[in-house]
Structures are given as structure tokens and as C-alpha cells.
Amino acid sequence: MSHPTVPGSSYPSSRLPIGWARVRGDSMRPLLAPGDRLLVRYGARVRAGDVVVARFADGTVAVKRATERRTTRDGRxxxxxxxxxxxxxxDSRHRGPVADADVLAVVLARVWPRPTRLRRGAAPQP
Incomplete structure (x- = not known):
């Protein structure tokens, strides 16, 4: 699973809209690899195809691709x-949809080790 590590305080407490995340796990290969450092924007508008940092209902924070917006059973x-x-x-196949408020940030770029701006789109095909 690709888990971000966000050093320092997060956006809600620091009010900084830009932050860092570090990828752990192989779930976002080939685009992202374990150890990649990411530049993220907290509170950014999410669109289908964006790579995001999100919190699943069990508290797990992960880097995943937002594929479609849905409505939960309670209408959210x-x-x-x-x-x-x-x-x-x-991912959502195992844990269900993630509420808008739990999509914490949109990944803008990989800054290390291979700087690359991430573009919106479908997952790369093997």
C-alpha cells in the first residue's frame, strides 16, 4: 500500500496549502515507487484521474488515484x-468510497528521486 509520511504539521493546523508526502509500498507502480517524495496541495479541488493523499475509514492514510465521484448510502x-x-x-474495492473531507491533498509532483510533474489521467497500463 502506498502510505504517505507527512513531516511536521498538516494543512488543517498549519494553514499551509503545500506539503510533502513519502510513498511506501508498491500499489502505485509504475508511476510511483516506495521512497518517492511528493509535493502535495491540501484542500485542492479533486478531479477524476488525480493522484491524491486520502484517509480511509480505518484511519489508514494512502496515496491512490481518484477515479470517480460517487454518493454514499447516506447521500454524502x-x-x-x-x-x-x-x-x-x-483501495476502495476493499474499503469502499472515501468521503470528500477525507481526501486530504492532491499530488502535484514527485520531487525526488526523479522529479516529475504528475498529470491527471488514467492509471498506466502494464
Whole structure:
């Protein structure tokens, strides 16, 4: 599973809209690999195809791809989040949709070790 590590305080307490995350796990390969450092924007508008940092209902924070906006059974808007590698990691197929408020940030770029701006789109095909 791709889990971000966000050093320092997060956006809600520091009021800084930009932050860092570090990828753990293989679920976002080939786009992202364990150890990649990411530049993220907290509170950014999420669109289908964006790579995001989100908190699942069990508290797990992960880097996943937002694929479509849905409505939960209680009528709240939520995102369906998937791994780029469907054989690895846990995502909305296992844990269900993630409420809008739990999509914490949109990934803007990988800054280390191979700087790359992330573009919106579908998961790369193997």
C-alpha cells in the first residue's frame, strides 16, 4: 500500500496549502515507487484521474488515484480510489468510497528521486 509520511504539521493546523508526502509500498507502480517524495496541495479541488493523499475509514492514510465521484448510502459525496497496480495494496474495492473531507491533498509532483510533474489521467497500463 502506498502510505504517505507527512513531516511536521498538516494543512488543517498549519494553514499551509503545500506539503510533502513519502510513498511506501508498491500499489502505485509504475508511476510511483516506495521512497518517492511528493509535493502535495491540501484542500485542492479533486478531479477524476488525480493522484491524491486520502484517509480511509480505518484511519489508514494512502496515496491512490481518484477515479470517480460517487454518493454514499447516506447521500454524502465521496471518491472511489484505486491503486495503479490492482494486484497490490488496498483501495476502495476493499474499503469502499472515501468521503470528500477525507481526501486530504492532491499530488502535484514527485520531487525526488526523479522529479516529475504528475498529470491527471488514467492509471498506466502494464
Amino acid at each position: 459525496p465521496a471518491w472511489w480510489l484505486l491503486s495503479d497496480d490492482p494486484e497490490v495494496g488496498v
